[in-house]
Amino acid sequence: MKVNDIQEKIHQLQDQLNYWENHLKDVQNDCNHDYQEDSFYKKCIRCQKIEAIYY
Ligand SMILES: [Zn+2]
Numbered sequence: 514m515k516v517n518d519i520q521e522k523i524h525q526l527q528d529q530l531n532y533w534e535n536h537l538k539d540v541q542n543d544c545n546h547d548y549q550e551d552s553f554y555k556k557c558i559r560c561q562k563i564e565a566i567y568y
Pocket residue numbers: 541544545546547557558559560561562
């Protein structure tokens with residue numbers, strides 16, 4: 514495999530990663546969150562979104 518081919522592949526994967534991360538954000542933004550609280554964070558049991566808890 515040539516370096517150019519490898520770089521091209523890396524760019525494709527970065528594009529896909531961006532796409533899926535944005536898709537995940539959209540899903541999590543649409544979620545009617547149902548949080549389960551832990552000591553330092555809370556996690557939505559529906560979309561797995563994690564938010565830190567500050568005291
Ligand atoms: Zn959620």
